[in-house]
Amino acid sequence: MATKLVQQPIPASHVIPPKPRATKIIKTLRLFSATHSRTKSPIFGECISSFRPIYFTKVAEQSPGMVEDETLAQAKTELYQAIQGLNRGIFGIPSAKKSEIEGFVKLLESQNPTPDPTLKLEKVGGCWKLVYSTITILGSKRTKLGLRDFISLGDFFQIIDVTKGKAVNVVKFSAKGLNLFNGKLTIEASFKISSKARVDISYDQSSITPVQLMNVFRKNYDILLGIFNPQGWLEITYVDDELRIGRDDKGNIFILERTGDNEP
Incomplete structure (x- = not known):
């Protein structure tokens, strides 16, 4: 008889929180460098990129x-x-x-x-x-x-x-x-x-x-x-x-x- 596989629920502590919304006047853009290391994800069991963030600030437009x-x-x-x-x-x-x-x-x-x-x-x-x-x-x-x-x-x-x-x-x-x-x-x-x-x-x-x-x-x-x-x-x-x-x-x-x- 075939064994029925049941997916285990993901613990709440592993849930990724939502990203905060950017402000209207000054926006911070997060870009990731092209060179990065790859690590094993403990959550999904597959390789993902470990990015090093670079921040740029966009100044409010002139009047x-x-x-x-x-x-x-x-x-x-x-x-x-x-x-x-x-x-x-x-x-x-x-x-x-x-x-x-x-x-x-x-x-x-x-x-x-x-x-x-x-x-x-x-x-x-x-x-x-x-x-x-x-x-x-x-x-x-x-x-x-x-x-x-x-x-x-x-x-x-x-x-x-x-x-x-x-x-x-x-x-x-x-x-x-x-x-x-x-x-x-x-x-x-x-x-x-x-x-x-x-x-x-x-x-x-x-x-x-x-x-x-x-x-x-x-x-x-x-x-x-x-x-x-x-x-x-x-x-x-x-x-x-x-x-x-x-x-x-x-x-x-x-x-x-x-x-x-x-x-x-």
């Missing part, structure tokens, strides 16, 4: 705000790299480079941390230095103004007094002659708020110092003012504590960085 801040910082870095060595674009740049710069400008404008700048003029006031503009001095204008050999352009500054509604543009020059001398063109203007992002600008007066430099530009002074005259309107499309971007009624783009509170 959307952190991602936006990183994107903004990266866009500013790439913008500064793109305008490096272009002499503010004043003597023209290749169209491909110009398009590249405008792409970074539009990206920054889409993430403007101050969407209503004229309501927060404290962020606009102070001294700024021009680092890029689509205004260009080319061909006969550059020749007439002596900007090919005799006259060199220095820094461009803009000082904004929000309490008085005044803006002063300063364009520095150096002239080569028997004695090298430095001078500047100063253009004063008034502005009035016309929208949450736009100001209307009117020309007040201008001057060139010293007199030697005025003598150089006197014949072509109208050309010089025609290039740098801020008359019209300006829309502030981006501004933070360090960088400001604007667009005017003539289609020009201006990129300026903050330098301090006093006139240079």
Whole structure:
């Protein structure tokens, strides 16, 4: 007669407890190394692997705000790299480079941390230095103004007094002659708020110092003012504590960085 085999119950002490559930914020993943020893299982009577665990920690994902801040910082870095060595674009740049710069400008404008700048003029006031503009001095204008050999352009500054509604543009020059001398063109203007992002600008007066430099530009002074005259309107499309971007009624783009509170 066939013998009836009865499987013995597994003692409770040998039952494997359930694994704890991983948390939602930080997950610990347990991976096993490829090299391991094989041992005899006292429970199942067969060979199983004796694994040496390796633990990796998965950090919680970044918040959307952190991602936006990183994107903004990266866009500013790439913008500064793109305008490096272009002499503010004043003597023209290749169209491909110009398009590249405008792409970074539009990206920054889409993430403007101050969407209503004229309501927060404290962020606009102070001294700024021009680092890029689509205004260009080319061909006969550059020749007439002596900007090919005799006259060199220095820094461009803009000082904004929000309490008085005044803006002063300063364009520095150096002239080569028997004695090298430095001078500047100063253009004063008034502005009035016309929208949450736009100001209307009117020309007040201008001057060139010293007199030697005025003598150089006197014949072509109208050309010089025609290039740098801020008359019209300006829309502030981006501004933070360090960088400001604007667009005017003539289609020009201006990129300026903050330098301090006093006139240079």
